[in-house]
Amino acid sequence: MSGDERSRLLGAAVDDALADALGEVAASVRGGRVADYIPELADADPDGFGVSIASVLGRVYGAGDVAAEFTIQSASKPFVYAFASDELGGEAVHRRVGVEPSGEPFNAISLDAQGRPENPFINAGAIVTTSLVPAADADERFARIRDALSRFAGRELDLDDEVYRSEAVTGHRNRALAGLALAVGSLATADVDSATDPYFRQCSLVVTTEDLALMGATLANGGVHPLTRDRVVSERAARDTLSVMATCGMYDRSGAWAFRVGMPAKSGVGGGIVAVRPGEFGVGVYSPPLDEAGNSLRGVAMLEALSDRFGLHMFDHTRVPTSPVGEASVDRETRTVTLALRGELDFLAAEQAVHDAGRLVLHVDARALRLDFTDVTLITAVAEQLLRTTAAAAEEAGLDVEFPGAPQGFDRGIG
Structure with missing residues:
Protein backbone atom coordinates (compact mmCIF):
# COMPACT_ATOMS: atom_id res chain seq x y z
CA MET A 1 0.00 0.00 0.00
CA GLY A 311 -10.60 11.94 25.56
CA LEU A 312 -10.27 15.57 24.48
CA HIS A 313 -10.94 17.21 27.87
CA MET A 314 -8.00 19.47 28.76
CA PHE A 315 -7.72 17.78 32.15
CA ASP A 316 -7.66 14.26 30.75
CA HIS A 317 -4.16 12.85 31.12
CA THR A 318 -3.96 9.18 30.43
CA ARG A 319 -0.80 9.09 28.32
CA VAL A 320 2.60 8.10 29.71
CA PRO A 321 5.11 10.66 28.43
CA THR A 322 7.80 9.35 26.08
CA SER A 323 11.32 9.60 27.45
CA PRO A 324 13.18 12.59 25.97
CA VAL A 325 16.42 10.57 26.13
CA GLY A 326 16.83 8.47 23.01
CA GLU A 327 20.07 6.94 24.27
CA ALA A 328 22.27 7.40 27.31
CA SER A 329 25.89 6.23 27.15
CA VAL A 330 29.01 6.37 29.27
CA ASP A 331 32.59 6.38 28.01
CA ARG A 332 34.38 4.72 30.92
CA GLU A 333 37.82 5.74 29.71
CA THR A 334 37.10 9.48 29.54
CA ARG A 335 34.25 9.28 32.09
CA THR A 336 31.97 11.17 29.69
CA VAL A 337 28.19 10.92 30.01
CA THR A 338 26.25 11.48 26.78
CA LEU A 339 22.50 12.00 26.62
CA ALA A 340 21.04 11.90 23.11
CA LEU A 341 17.91 14.04 23.45
CA ARG A 342 14.98 13.65 21.04
CA GLY A 343 11.59 14.99 20.00
CA GLU A 344 9.85 17.96 21.57
CA LEU A 345 11.40 19.18 24.82
CA ASP A 346 8.90 20.82 27.15
CA PHE A 347 9.08 21.24 30.93
CA LEU A 348 8.32 17.59 31.71
CA ALA A 349 10.79 16.28 29.12
CA ALA A 350 13.55 18.62 30.29
CA GLU A 351 12.90 17.70 33.92
CA GLN A 352 13.32 14.01 33.02
CA ALA A 353 16.52 14.72 31.07
CA VAL A 354 17.96 16.70 33.98
CA HIS A 355 17.11 13.85 36.36
CA ASP A 356 18.77 11.26 34.11
CA ALA A 357 21.86 13.43 33.63
CA GLY A 358 22.30 13.96 37.36
CA ARG A 359 21.87 10.28 38.15
CA LEU A 360 24.44 9.16 35.57
CA VAL A 361 26.99 11.87 36.39
CA LEU A 362 26.96 10.81 40.04
CA HIS A 363 26.97 7.09 39.23
CA VAL A 364 30.15 7.16 37.15
CA ASP A 365 31.83 10.16 38.84
CA ALA A 366 31.82 11.82 35.42
CA ARG A 367 34.34 14.36 34.16
CA ALA A 368 32.31 15.47 31.12
CA LEU A 369 28.65 15.82 30.09
CA ARG A 370 27.41 15.88 26.50
CA LEU A 371 23.82 16.95 25.75
CA ASP A 372 23.22 15.95 22.13
CA PHE A 373 20.37 17.96 20.54
CA THR A 374 20.70 16.46 17.05
CA ASP A 375 17.31 14.69 17.15
CA VAL A 376 15.43 17.44 19.00
CA THR A 377 12.58 18.88 16.92
CA LEU A 378 11.43 21.66 19.28
CA ILE A 379 12.54 23.12 22.59
CA THR A 380 10.34 25.37 24.69
CA ALA A 381 11.67 28.36 26.60
CA VAL A 382 11.27 26.69 30.00
CA ALA A 383 12.99 23.50 28.77
CA GLU A 384 15.91 25.51 27.40
CA GLN A 385 16.20 27.38 30.71
CA LEU A 386 16.25 24.12 32.71
CA LEU A 387 18.90 22.56 30.49
CA ARG A 388 21.04 25.71 30.42
CA THR A 389 20.90 25.89 34.21
CA THR A 390 21.88 22.21 34.46
CA ALA A 391 24.79 22.75 32.07
CA ALA A 392 25.99 25.79 34.03
CA ALA A 393 25.82 23.83 37.30
CA ALA A 394 27.79 20.97 35.72
CA GLU A 395 30.53 23.36 34.59
CA GLU A 396 30.62 24.99 38.00
CA ALA A 397 31.13 21.50 39.48
CA GLY A 398 34.18 21.06 37.24
CA LEU A 399 32.74 19.05 34.35
CA ASP A 400 33.46 19.74 30.72
CA VAL A 401 30.13 20.32 28.93
CA GLU A 402 29.35 20.01 25.21
CA PHE A 403 26.12 20.63 23.27
CA PRO A 404 26.26 19.08 19.78
CA GLY A 405 23.27 20.15 17.68
CA ALA A 406 22.09 22.70 20.26
CA PRO A 407 19.99 25.73 19.24
CA GLN A 408 22.04 28.76 18.27
CA GLY A 409 23.09 30.71 21.36
CA PHE A 410 22.26 27.86 23.76
CA ASP A 411 25.74 28.04 25.33
CA ARG A 412 25.56 31.81 25.84
CA GLY A 413 26.29 32.63 29.45
CA ILE A 414 27.50 29.09 30.24
CA GLY A 415 31.13 28.70 31.17
Whole structure:
Protein backbone atom coordinates (compact mmCIF):
# COMPACT_ATOMS: atom_id res chain seq x y z
CA MET A 1 0.00 0.00 0.00
CA SER A 2 1.41 3.40 -1.00
CA GLY A 3 1.85 6.34 1.34
CA ASP A 4 -1.04 8.19 -0.35
CA GLU A 5 -3.30 5.16 0.04
CA ARG A 6 -2.41 4.85 3.72
CA SER A 7 -3.10 8.57 4.19
CA ARG A 8 -6.52 8.28 2.52
CA LEU A 9 -7.33 5.22 4.61
CA LEU A 10 -6.46 6.99 7.86
CA GLY A 11 -8.38 10.09 6.75
CA ALA A 12 -11.43 7.98 5.99
CA ALA A 13 -11.20 6.44 9.46
CA VAL A 14 -11.34 9.90 11.07
CA ASP A 15 -14.20 10.97 8.80
CA ASP A 16 -16.10 7.78 9.67
CA ALA A 17 -15.62 8.36 13.41
CA LEU A 18 -16.96 11.89 13.04
CA ALA A 19 -19.88 10.65 10.96
CA ASP A 20 -20.77 8.07 13.61
CA ALA A 21 -20.78 10.67 16.37
CA LEU A 22 -22.75 13.12 14.25
CA GLY A 23 -25.36 10.50 13.39
CA GLU A 24 -25.86 9.57 17.04
CA VAL A 25 -26.26 13.19 18.12
CA ALA A 26 -28.63 13.98 15.23
CA ALA A 27 -30.82 11.02 16.22
CA SER A 28 -30.89 11.72 19.94
CA VAL A 29 -30.85 15.53 20.34
CA ARG A 30 -33.99 17.42 19.37
CA GLY A 31 -35.38 20.84 20.08
CA GLY A 32 -33.78 24.22 20.27
CA ARG A 33 -34.80 27.33 18.41
CA VAL A 34 -33.23 29.05 15.42
CA ALA A 35 -32.28 32.65 16.26
CA ASP A 36 -34.94 35.05 15.00
CA TYR A 37 -34.15 38.32 16.77
CA ILE A 38 -31.98 39.01 13.72
CA PRO A 39 -34.65 38.39 11.03
CA GLU A 40 -32.31 37.03 8.36
CA LEU A 41 -31.06 34.28 10.69
CA ALA A 42 -34.59 32.88 11.04
CA ASP A 43 -34.33 31.43 7.51
CA ALA A 44 -31.53 29.00 8.46
CA ASP A 45 -32.21 25.31 7.83
CA PRO A 46 -32.85 23.81 11.29
CA ASP A 47 -31.71 20.39 10.05
CA GLY A 48 -28.27 21.61 8.93
CA PHE A 49 -25.57 19.82 10.90
CA GLY A 50 -21.86 19.46 10.19
CA VAL A 51 -18.50 19.06 11.91
CA SER A 52 -14.91 19.57 10.77
CA ILE A 53 -11.56 19.01 12.47
CA ALA A 54 -8.30 20.61 11.29
CA SER A 55 -4.99 19.49 12.78
CA VAL A 56 -2.00 21.75 13.36
CA LEU A 57 -0.25 19.56 10.77
CA GLY A 58 -2.67 20.81 8.11
CA ARG A 59 -4.99 17.83 7.69
CA VAL A 60 -8.75 18.46 7.60
CA TYR A 61 -11.55 15.95 8.28
CA GLY A 62 -15.31 16.32 8.37
CA ALA A 63 -18.81 14.86 8.35
CA GLY A 64 -22.28 16.15 7.57
CA ASP A 65 -22.96 19.60 6.12
CA VAL A 66 -19.35 20.75 5.98
CA ALA A 67 -20.02 22.87 2.86
CA ALA A 68 -23.00 24.70 4.38
CA GLU A 69 -22.37 28.45 4.67
CA PHE A 70 -23.50 30.48 7.67
CA THR A 71 -22.56 33.77 9.28
CA ILE A 72 -19.89 33.60 11.93
CA GLN A 73 -21.69 35.87 14.41
CA SER A 74 -20.12 35.81 17.91
CA ALA A 75 -17.64 33.08 16.94
CA SER A 76 -15.75 36.03 15.40
CA LYS A 77 -15.03 37.51 18.83
CA PRO A 78 -11.94 35.45 19.81
CA PHE A 79 -10.23 36.25 16.53
CA VAL A 80 -10.89 39.98 16.72
CA TYR A 81 -9.69 39.91 20.32
CA ALA A 82 -6.51 38.09 19.26
CA PHE A 83 -5.97 40.60 16.44
CA ALA A 84 -6.47 43.62 18.73
CA SER A 85 -4.20 42.11 21.39
CA ASP A 86 -1.52 41.50 18.79
CA GLU A 87 -1.82 45.02 17.42
CA LEU A 88 -1.91 46.89 20.74
CA GLY A 89 -0.62 44.46 23.35
CA GLY A 90 -2.70 42.70 25.96
CA GLU A 91 -2.27 45.40 28.62
CA ALA A 92 -3.70 48.10 26.38
CA VAL A 93 -6.71 45.93 25.53
CA HIS A 94 -7.39 45.06 29.15
CA ARG A 95 -7.38 48.63 30.28
CA ARG A 96 -10.76 48.75 28.52
CA VAL A 97 -12.13 45.20 28.84
CA GLY A 98 -11.74 42.55 31.54
CA VAL A 99 -11.24 38.77 31.45
CA GLU A 100 -13.72 37.56 34.07
CA PRO A 101 -16.72 35.32 33.27
CA SER A 102 -19.84 37.43 33.55
CA GLY A 103 -22.21 34.60 34.48
CA GLU A 104 -24.82 36.50 32.48
CA PRO A 105 -26.38 36.28 29.00
CA PHE A 106 -24.36 37.47 25.99
CA ASN A 107 -26.28 40.73 25.62
CA ALA A 108 -26.30 41.69 29.31
CA ILE A 109 -25.18 45.03 30.70
CA SER A 110 -22.14 43.77 32.55
CA LEU A 111 -19.42 46.13 33.79
CA ASP A 112 -16.75 45.51 36.42
CA ALA A 113 -15.70 47.86 39.22
CA GLN A 114 -13.44 49.76 36.82
CA GLY A 115 -16.27 50.38 34.36
CA ARG A 116 -15.02 47.82 31.83
CA PRO A 117 -17.14 45.12 30.22
CA GLU A 118 -16.45 41.89 32.09
CA ASN A 119 -14.79 40.11 29.14
CA PRO A 120 -14.29 40.45 25.37
CA PHE A 121 -16.87 37.80 24.46
CA ILE A 122 -20.08 39.28 25.80
CA ASN A 123 -21.48 41.79 23.32
CA ALA A 124 -20.45 44.86 25.29
CA GLY A 125 -16.86 43.63 25.54
CA ALA A 126 -16.73 42.53 21.90
CA ILE A 127 -17.89 45.95 20.71
CA VAL A 128 -15.14 47.56 22.80
CA THR A 129 -12.58 45.12 21.37
CA THR A 130 -13.71 45.95 17.83
CA SER A 131 -13.39 49.67 18.62
CA LEU A 132 -9.76 49.11 19.64
CA VAL A 133 -8.66 47.99 16.16
CA PRO A 134 -6.63 50.97 14.87
CA ALA A 135 -8.29 52.63 11.86
CA ALA A 136 -9.24 56.04 10.50
CA ASP A 137 -12.96 55.21 10.25
CA ALA A 138 -15.53 52.40 10.42
CA ASP A 139 -14.88 51.20 6.85
CA GLU A 140 -11.14 50.87 7.39
CA ARG A 141 -11.72 49.18 10.76
CA PHE A 142 -13.93 46.54 9.18
CA ALA A 143 -11.52 46.07 6.27
CA ARG A 144 -8.70 45.35 8.70
CA ILE A 145 -10.87 42.96 10.75
CA ARG A 146 -12.05 41.16 7.62
CA ASP A 147 -8.48 40.75 6.44
CA ALA A 148 -7.42 39.34 9.82
CA LEU A 149 -10.30 36.85 10.01
CA SER A 150 -9.65 35.82 6.41
CA ARG A 151 -6.04 35.08 7.30
CA PHE A 152 -7.25 32.96 10.22
CA ALA A 153 -9.46 31.02 7.77
CA GLY A 154 -6.81 30.83 5.07
CA ARG A 155 -9.10 32.32 2.42
CA GLU A 156 -10.97 35.58 1.80
CA LEU A 157 -14.26 35.60 3.70
CA ASP A 158 -17.34 37.10 2.07
CA LEU A 159 -19.82 39.46 3.73
CA ASP A 160 -23.51 38.53 3.81
CA ASP A 161 -24.99 41.95 3.06
CA GLU A 162 -28.55 40.90 3.90
CA VAL A 163 -27.57 39.63 7.35
CA TYR A 164 -25.48 42.78 7.92
CA ARG A 165 -28.40 45.05 7.04
CA SER A 166 -30.70 42.96 9.23
CA GLU A 167 -28.29 43.27 12.16
CA ALA A 168 -27.85 47.00 11.61
CA VAL A 169 -31.61 47.64 11.51
CA THR A 170 -32.35 45.61 14.66
CA GLY A 171 -29.15 46.24 16.65
CA HIS A 172 -30.56 48.80 19.07
CA ARG A 173 -29.43 46.96 22.20
CA ASN A 174 -25.88 46.66 20.89
CA ARG A 175 -25.84 50.39 20.15
CA ALA A 176 -27.08 50.98 23.69
CA LEU A 177 -24.27 48.79 25.07
CA ALA A 178 -21.77 50.75 22.97
CA GLY A 179 -23.23 54.01 24.26
CA LEU A 180 -22.81 52.83 27.83
CA ALA A 181 -19.22 51.82 27.13
CA LEU A 182 -18.62 55.25 25.59
CA ALA A 183 -20.13 56.94 28.64
CA VAL A 184 -17.86 55.09 31.08
CA GLY A 185 -14.74 55.60 28.97
CA SER A 186 -14.23 52.03 27.72
CA LEU A 187 -15.06 52.55 24.04
CA ALA A 188 -12.00 53.47 21.99
CA THR A 189 -13.89 55.40 19.31
CA ALA A 190 -15.40 58.86 19.59
CA ASP A 191 -18.86 57.72 18.51
CA VAL A 192 -20.99 54.60 18.74
CA ASP A 193 -21.36 53.90 15.02
CA SER A 194 -17.60 53.72 14.45
CA ALA A 195 -17.60 50.68 16.71
CA THR A 196 -20.99 49.05 16.11
CA ASP A 197 -21.01 49.19 12.30
CA PRO A 198 -17.75 47.18 11.95
CA TYR A 199 -19.05 44.88 14.69
CA PHE A 200 -22.28 44.14 12.79
CA ARG A 201 -20.24 43.46 9.65
CA GLN A 202 -17.67 41.19 11.33
CA CYS A 203 -20.55 39.08 12.66
CA SER A 204 -21.96 38.84 9.12
CA LEU A 205 -18.91 37.23 7.54
CA VAL A 206 -19.71 33.88 5.90
CA VAL A 207 -17.91 30.71 7.01
CA THR A 208 -18.16 26.92 6.88
CA THR A 209 -17.28 24.36 9.54
CA GLU A 210 -13.94 23.87 7.77
CA ASP A 211 -13.21 27.59 8.06
CA LEU A 212 -13.96 27.53 11.79
CA ALA A 213 -11.82 24.41 12.25
CA LEU A 214 -8.85 26.04 10.49
CA MET A 215 -9.34 29.26 12.44
CA GLY A 216 -9.30 27.25 15.65
CA ALA A 217 -6.27 25.27 14.46
CA THR A 218 -4.43 28.55 13.90
CA LEU A 219 -4.93 29.40 17.58
CA ALA A 220 -3.99 25.82 18.52
CA ASN A 221 -0.80 26.26 16.48
CA GLY A 222 0.35 29.34 18.36
CA GLY A 223 -1.02 31.80 15.80
CA VAL A 224 0.38 30.14 12.65
CA HIS A 225 -2.10 28.91 10.02
CA PRO A 226 -1.48 25.17 9.50
CA LEU A 227 -1.91 25.32 5.70
CA THR A 228 -0.73 28.76 4.59
CA ARG A 229 2.00 28.89 7.29
CA ASP A 230 1.09 32.55 7.73
CA ARG A 231 1.79 33.89 11.21
CA VAL A 232 -1.57 35.52 11.80
CA VAL A 233 -1.00 36.59 15.42
CA SER A 234 1.75 36.16 17.97
CA GLU A 235 2.03 33.09 20.17
CA ARG A 236 1.20 35.23 23.22
CA ALA A 237 -1.96 36.62 21.62
CA ALA A 238 -3.06 33.07 20.70
CA ARG A 239 -2.40 31.83 24.22
CA ASP A 240 -4.30 34.71 25.84
CA THR A 241 -7.22 34.18 23.49
CA LEU A 242 -7.46 30.49 24.35
CA SER A 243 -7.37 31.38 28.05
CA VAL A 244 -10.40 33.65 27.74
CA MET A 245 -12.19 31.14 25.50
CA ALA A 246 -11.72 28.49 28.20
CA THR A 247 -13.41 30.61 30.86
CA CYS A 248 -15.81 32.91 29.00
CA GLY A 249 -16.51 31.47 25.56
CA MET A 250 -19.89 29.87 26.23
CA TYR A 251 -21.50 32.79 28.08
CA ASP A 252 -23.43 31.81 31.21
CA ARG A 253 -22.86 28.13 30.42
CA SER A 254 -19.07 28.47 30.47
CA GLY A 255 -18.69 26.62 33.76
CA ALA A 256 -20.76 23.65 32.62
CA TRP A 257 -18.87 23.66 29.32
CA ALA A 258 -15.48 23.55 31.05
CA PHE A 259 -16.72 20.70 33.23
CA ARG A 260 -18.28 18.58 30.48
CA VAL A 261 -16.21 19.36 27.38
CA GLY A 262 -12.98 20.91 28.65
CA MET A 263 -11.88 22.68 25.46
CA PRO A 264 -11.58 26.44 24.85
CA ALA A 265 -14.53 27.36 22.63
CA LYS A 266 -16.73 30.15 21.31
CA SER A 267 -20.26 29.94 19.99
CA GLY A 268 -22.30 32.12 17.64
CA VAL A 269 -26.05 32.53 17.29
CA GLY A 270 -25.74 31.56 13.61
CA GLY A 271 -25.30 27.99 14.88
CA GLY A 272 -21.53 27.76 14.71
CA ILE A 273 -19.10 26.78 17.46
CA VAL A 274 -15.32 26.83 17.24
CA ALA A 275 -13.40 24.70 19.77
CA VAL A 276 -9.68 24.18 20.23
CA ARG A 277 -7.43 21.43 21.54
CA PRO A 278 -4.25 23.51 22.11
CA GLY A 279 -1.24 22.19 20.26
CA GLU A 280 -3.34 19.65 18.33
CA PHE A 281 -6.37 20.84 16.36
CA GLY A 282 -9.39 23.08 15.92
CA VAL A 283 -13.02 21.94 15.60
CA GLY A 284 -15.85 23.68 13.76
CA VAL A 285 -19.47 22.64 14.35
CA TYR A 286 -22.66 23.95 12.75
CA SER A 287 -26.30 23.41 13.73
CA PRO A 288 -28.70 26.42 13.85
CA PRO A 289 -31.17 25.52 16.65
CA LEU A 290 -29.96 27.15 19.88
CA ASP A 291 -30.39 26.39 23.55
CA GLU A 292 -31.59 28.97 26.07
CA ALA A 293 -28.09 30.43 26.44
CA GLY A 294 -27.73 31.07 22.70
CA ASN A 295 -25.40 28.13 22.00
CA SER A 296 -26.02 25.54 19.27
CA LEU A 297 -27.93 22.73 20.99
CA ARG A 298 -26.64 19.91 18.79
CA GLY A 299 -23.25 21.60 18.44
CA VAL A 300 -22.79 21.47 22.20
CA ALA A 301 -23.92 17.84 22.28
CA MET A 302 -21.56 16.98 19.41
CA LEU A 303 -18.55 18.47 21.18
CA GLU A 304 -19.53 16.76 24.43
CA ALA A 305 -19.63 13.45 22.54
CA LEU A 306 -16.25 14.05 20.87
CA SER A 307 -14.66 15.07 24.16
CA ASP A 308 -15.99 12.02 25.96
CA ARG A 309 -15.38 9.54 23.14
CA PHE A 310 -11.88 10.65 22.21
CA GLY A 311 -10.60 11.94 25.56
CA LEU A 312 -10.27 15.57 24.48
CA HIS A 313 -10.94 17.21 27.87
CA MET A 314 -8.00 19.47 28.76
CA PHE A 315 -7.72 17.78 32.15
CA ASP A 316 -7.66 14.26 30.75
CA HIS A 317 -4.16 12.85 31.12
CA THR A 318 -3.96 9.18 30.43
CA ARG A 319 -0.80 9.09 28.32
CA VAL A 320 2.60 8.10 29.71
CA PRO A 321 5.11 10.66 28.43
CA THR A 322 7.80 9.35 26.08
CA SER A 323 11.32 9.60 27.45
CA PRO A 324 13.18 12.59 25.97
CA VAL A 325 16.42 10.57 26.13
CA GLY A 326 16.83 8.47 23.01
CA GLU A 327 20.07 6.94 24.27
CA ALA A 328 22.27 7.40 27.31
CA SER A 329 25.89 6.23 27.15
CA VAL A 330 29.01 6.37 29.27
CA ASP A 331 32.59 6.38 28.01
CA ARG A 332 34.38 4.72 30.92
CA GLU A 333 37.82 5.74 29.71
CA THR A 334 37.10 9.48 29.54
CA ARG A 335 34.25 9.28 32.09
CA THR A 336 31.97 11.17 29.69
CA VAL A 337 28.19 10.92 30.01
CA THR A 338 26.25 11.48 26.78
CA LEU A 339 22.50 12.00 26.62
CA ALA A 340 21.04 11.90 23.11
CA LEU A 341 17.91 14.04 23.45
CA ARG A 342 14.98 13.65 21.04
CA GLY A 343 11.59 14.99 20.00
CA GLU A 344 9.85 17.96 21.57
CA LEU A 345 11.40 19.18 24.82
CA ASP A 346 8.90 20.82 27.15
CA PHE A 347 9.08 21.24 30.93
CA LEU A 348 8.32 17.59 31.71
CA ALA A 349 10.79 16.28 29.12
CA ALA A 350 13.55 18.62 30.29
CA GLU A 351 12.90 17.70 33.92
CA GLN A 352 13.32 14.01 33.02
CA ALA A 353 16.52 14.72 31.07
CA VAL A 354 17.96 16.70 33.98
CA HIS A 355 17.11 13.85 36.36
CA ASP A 356 18.77 11.26 34.11
CA ALA A 357 21.86 13.43 33.63
CA GLY A 358 22.30 13.96 37.36
CA ARG A 359 21.87 10.28 38.15
CA LEU A 360 24.44 9.16 35.57
CA VAL A 361 26.99 11.87 36.39
CA LEU A 362 26.96 10.81 40.04
CA HIS A 363 26.97 7.09 39.23
CA VAL A 364 30.15 7.16 37.15
CA ASP A 365 31.83 10.16 38.84
CA ALA A 366 31.82 11.82 35.42
CA ARG A 367 34.34 14.36 34.16
CA ALA A 368 32.31 15.47 31.12
CA LEU A 369 28.65 15.82 30.09
CA ARG A 370 27.41 15.88 26.50
CA LEU A 371 23.82 16.95 25.75
CA ASP A 372 23.22 15.95 22.13
CA PHE A 373 20.37 17.96 20.54
CA THR A 374 20.70 16.46 17.05
CA ASP A 375 17.31 14.69 17.15
CA VAL A 376 15.43 17.44 19.00
CA THR A 377 12.58 18.88 16.92
CA LEU A 378 11.43 21.66 19.28
CA ILE A 379 12.54 23.12 22.59
CA THR A 380 10.34 25.37 24.69
CA ALA A 381 11.67 28.36 26.60
CA VAL A 382 11.27 26.69 30.00
CA ALA A 383 12.99 23.50 28.77
CA GLU A 384 15.91 25.51 27.40
CA GLN A 385 16.20 27.38 30.71
CA LEU A 386 16.25 24.12 32.71
CA LEU A 387 18.90 22.56 30.49
CA ARG A 388 21.04 25.71 30.42
CA THR A 389 20.90 25.89 34.21
CA THR A 390 21.88 22.21 34.46
CA ALA A 391 24.79 22.75 32.07
CA ALA A 392 25.99 25.79 34.03
CA ALA A 393 25.82 23.83 37.30
CA ALA A 394 27.79 20.97 35.72
CA GLU A 395 30.53 23.36 34.59
CA GLU A 396 30.62 24.99 38.00
CA ALA A 397 31.13 21.50 39.48
CA GLY A 398 34.18 21.06 37.24
CA LEU A 399 32.74 19.05 34.35
CA ASP A 400 33.46 19.74 30.72
CA VAL A 401 30.13 20.32 28.93
CA GLU A 402 29.35 20.01 25.21
CA PHE A 403 26.12 20.63 23.27
CA PRO A 404 26.26 19.08 19.78
CA GLY A 405 23.27 20.15 17.68
CA ALA A 406 22.09 22.70 20.26
CA PRO A 407 19.99 25.73 19.24
CA GLN A 408 22.04 28.76 18.27
CA GLY A 409 23.09 30.71 21.36
CA PHE A 410 22.26 27.86 23.76
CA ASP A 411 25.74 28.04 25.33
CA ARG A 412 25.56 31.81 25.84
CA GLY A 413 26.29 32.63 29.45
CA ILE A 414 27.50 29.09 30.24
CA GLY A 415 31.13 28.70 31.17
